[in-house]
Amino acid sequence: MTESLRIKRLCLIGVGLIGGSLLRALRRAGVVDEIVGCGRNRNSLETALKLGVIDRIEQDPAKAVLAADMVVLAVPLGAMQSIFTVIAPALAADAVLTDVGSTKGSVVKAAERAFTALPNGFVPGHPIAGTEKSGVEASFAELFDGRRVILTPTANSSPAAVSRTRAMWQACGAEVIEMDIAHHDEVLAATSHLPHMLAYSLVDMLARRDDSQEIFDYAAGGFRDFTRIASSDPTMWHDIALANQDALASLLEQFSLDLQKLAEAVREGDSDYLKNIFTRAKQVRDEFQERGKSER
Amino acid sequence: MTESLRIKRLCLIGVGLIGGSLLRALRRAGVVDEIVGCGRNRNSLETALKLGVIDRIEQDPAKAVLAADMVVLAVPLGAMQSIFTVIAPALAADAVLTDVGSTKGSVVKAAERAFTALPNGFVPGHPIAGTEKSGVEASFAELFDGRRVILTPTANSSPAAVSRTRAMWQACGAEVIEMDIAHHDEVLAATSHLPHMLAYSLVDMLARRDDSQEIFDYAAGGFRDFTRIASSDPTMWHDIALANQDALASLLEQFSLDLQKLAEAVREGDSDYLKNIFTRAKQVRDEFQERGKSER
Numbered sequence: 001m002t003e004s005l006r007i008k009r010l011c012l013i014g015v016g017l018i019g020g021s022l023l024r025a026l027r028r029a030g031v032v033d034e035i036v037g038c039g040r041n042r043n044s045l046e047t048a049l050k051l052g053v054i055d056r057i058e059q060d061p062a063k064a065v066l067a068a069d070m071v072v073l074a075v076p077l078g079a080m081q082s083i084f085t086v087i088a089p090a091l092a093a094d095a096v097l098t099d100v101g102s103t104k105g106s107v108v109k110a111a112e113r114a115f116t117a118l119p120n121g122f123v124p125g126h127p128i129a130g131t132e133k134s135g136v137e138a139s140f141a142e143l144f145d146g147r148r149v150i151l152t153p154t155a156n157s158s159p160a161a162v163s164r165t166r167a168m169w170q171a172c173g174a175e176v177i178e179m180d181i182a183h184h185d186e187v188l189a190a191t192s193h194l195p196h197m198l199a200y201s202l203v204d205m206l207a208r209r210d211d212s213q214e215i216f217d218y219a220a221g222g223f224r225d226f227t228r229i230a231s232s233d234p235t236m237w238h239d240i241a242l243a244n245q246d247a248l249a250s251l252l253e254q255f256s257l258d259l260q261k262l263a264e265a266v267r268e269g270d271s272d273y274l275k276n277i278f279t280r281a282k283q284v285r286d287e288f289q290e291r292g293k294s295e296r
Numbered sequence: 297m298t299e300s301l302r303i304k305r306l307c308l309i310g311v312g313l314i315g316g317s318l319l320r321a322l323r324r325a326g327v328v329d330e331i332v333g334c335g336r337n338r339n340s341l342e343t344a345l346k347l348g349v350i351d352r353i354e355q356d357p358a359k360a361v362l363a364a365d366m367v368v369l370a371v372p373l374g375a376m377q378s379i380f381t382v383i384a385p386a387l388a389a390d391a392v393l394t395d396v397g398s399t400k401g402s403v404v405k406a407a408e409r410a411f412t413a414l415p416n417g418f419v420p421g422h423p424i425a426g427t428e429k430s431g432v433e434a435s436f437a438e439l440f441d442g443r444r445v446i447l448t449p450t451a452n453s454s455p456a457a458v459s460r461t462r463a464m465w466q467a468c469g470a471e472v473i474e475m476d477i478a479h480h481d482e483v484l485a486a487t488s489h490l491p492h493m494l495a496y497s498l499v500d501m502l503a504r505r506d507d508s509q510e511i512f513d514y515a516a517g518g519f520r521d522f523t524r525i526a527s528s529d530p531t532m533w534h535d536i537a538l539a540n541q542d543a544l545a546s547l548l549e550q551f552s553l554d555l556q557k558l559a560e561a562v563r564e565g566d567s568d569y570l571k572n573i574f575t576r577a578k579q580v581r582d583e584f585q586e587r588g589k590s591e592r
Contacts, residue, residue, distance in 0.1 A: 128514055128516045129516060129517070130516070130517075130518070131517075132518070147516070148513075148514060150514070187507070187510060187511055187514050188514070190502055190505070190511050191502070191511055191512075191514055191515040191516070191519050192515070192516065192518065192519065194498070195498065195518060195519055195522045195523075196518070197555075197558060197562075198494055198498065198522075198555075199522060199577070199581075200573055200574050200577040200578075201551065201554050201555060201558055201573065201577075202490070202491065202494065202551065203577035203580050203581050204554075204573045204576055204577040204580075205550065205551060205554055206486055206487070206580075207576060207577065207580040209486070211483070212580075214483060215483055215486050215487055216487075216580070216584045216587070217444075217587075218424055218446070218483050218484070218487055219487040219488070219584070220424045220425060220426070220443070220487070220488065221425070221426075221427075222426070222428070222488065222491060222492070222525040222528075223487050223488065223491055224584075224585070225521040225522070225524050225525070226491045226494075226495060226521070226522055226524075226525060227491075227581055227584075228518070228521050228522075228581075229518045229521070229522060230577045230578060230580075230581040231578055231581045231582055231585065232518075232578070233578075234574035234575040234577075234578050235571070237570075237574050238567060238570045238571050238574060241562050241570055242562070242565055242567070242570070245562055245563060245565065246563075248562050249559045249560075249562040249563040252555050252556075252558055252559035252562065253555075253556065253559045254501065255497070255498065255501060255555060256552045256553075256555040256556045256559065258497050258500075258501055259493075259494075259497060259548050259549075259551060259552040259555070260548075260549065260552045262493060262497055262548055263545045263546075263548035263549045263552065264545075266493075266537050266538070266541055266544050266545040266548065267541060267542075267545040269538055269541065271534060271538070274533075274534045274537055274538070275530060275534050277496055277497065277500045278496050278533050278534055280500055280503060281495070281496040281497070281499035281500040281503065281526045281530075282496075282526060282527055282528070282529075282530050284499050284500075284502075284503040284508075284512070284526075285499050285523055285524075285526040285527045286527055287512075288512045288515070288520075288523075289520070291512070291513075
């Protein structure tokens with residue numbers, strides 16, 4: 001499938017970890033002729049140019065997308081709508097337009113506000129990959145190898161555009177699946193957005209203690225792994241939390257209640273309750289770990 | 297300091313990941329002459345013998361401790377009291393007795409119940425190290441290299457016994473500190489026990505969903521790290537939760553309230569609240585990570 005893919009001019013708006021890694025992976029696959037990098041941060045773009053990740057810089061999004069047959073938005077969720085609005089009049093009629101936003105309902109809404117009608121070339125997407133680092137310096141071609149990319153086509157997305165977007169991600173080594181927009185947001189709230197909120201909240205709660213310095217001194221490896229995602233970009237996660245408000249808030253409330261019950265069980269010495277939770281969770285986590293291994 | 301340490305006969309009761317790693321590290325340091333392994337699981341002991349981790353097997357704790365100048369209890373917290381009771385009459389008068397339990401108040405209480413008076417040779421201890429694995433097969437000599445071991449001497453602990461216990465852990469490559477018993481339990485509740493409860497609870501909550509299979513299918517690397525500690529031994533963590541009831545339940549309640557507030561902020565789109573938490577947490581987590589690097 002990837003053999004047939006040829007991108008003549010790819011315009012990437014937002015040249016950071018995800019966007020940069022996408023470009024590196026497409027270079028590796030040898031499926032793209034020219035790459036135009038666009039973004040607000042000039043230094044970032046210069047770095048990307050030096051690293052050979054992009055071929056040229058164009059800071060005006062409307063100019064950057066001109067004659068591009070593939071346009072990828074890898075900007076923070078909060079910036080999607082303004083970018084859509086600026087590029088709407090400039091997009092080539094046959095351009096495929098996709099994004100890498102972590103929530104999909106909000107991106108589609110932003111596009112609806114910016115375009116008179118959702119373009120047939122628009123295929124919302126979300127690569128399930130990343131690290132707690134950010135910036136094009138941290139990008140690498142292998143980021144998507146064996147990872148999943150979820151596409152959430154709109155009612156207007158043309159089969160040809162979906163197919164091209166799919167081929168692009170497959171060329172990057174990813175496995176591509178399609179999902180309903182709302183379902184995507186619910187699944188991701190559970191597996192990604194909620195864990196990030198928990199990691200941030202835990203570190204924050206401990207940081208507010210009088211003995212916080214000591215607390216972190218005695219934290220061991222498990223704590224390091226558990227809180228790694230609290231090093232993620234705060235602005236990005238602010239945007240994600242507000243872009244997936246309902247699903248995320250519901251899960252937070254549910255989890256908060258679960259913890260109240262757990263606290264009660266600990267206080268009352270309810271052995272069965274604790275053993276049930278821990279045993280069930282270990283089993284599921286071990287299965288998950290095994291599946292992850294076999295995928296790699 | 298380690299040069300002066302010579303253990304003639306070490307008796308380890310509970311030959312698992314922690315105990316096994318301690319023995320391997322002491323062998324590596326060449327400071328122990330003979331090692332007696334004791335435990336309920338015969339297979340485990342046979343494995344330890346085959347691996348050369350112990351020199352001989354003695355399944356009766358009262359016999360195992362005979363003539364040992366160093367006795368280490370690495371059994372689950374729930375088993376401490378019965379072991380203390382059995383070995384109390386058999387311990388050599390000059391033996392140093394220590395343990396590796398994750399909570400210290402409960403271990404001291406168990407000892408108080410088993411001994412007429414807390415022995416001068418008794419020095420409660422807690423190595424801040426481990427993996428989510430268990431069993432002597434998973435043990436390795438490097439587990440304590442550069443890690444901290446907290447000793448919580450009782451009012452009866454003799455300086456000589458504290459010094460020998462300290463020297464033992466230093467010979468294993470660990471940094472040894474002393475701490476008040478109650479303070480240890482509070483610090484560990486925050487950095488270790490609470491995170492484990494959160495990981496278990498999160499996996500359990502997701503496992504109970506109708507779409508749990510799919511949920512885990514789309515979970516990415518961050519989730520894998522975040523939930524790693526949910527693969528820890530359920531019985532051990534049941535014991536820990538009940539051994540540190542008050543400190544842990546209080547933290548769970550506090551965290552539950554924090555999450556309710558966070559849920560509210562997400563629902564109401566309180567940008568400042570979210571940005572404050574995420575930014576503060578990232579800063580603290582990054583500092584913690586840097587400190588960890590410089591320690592290694």
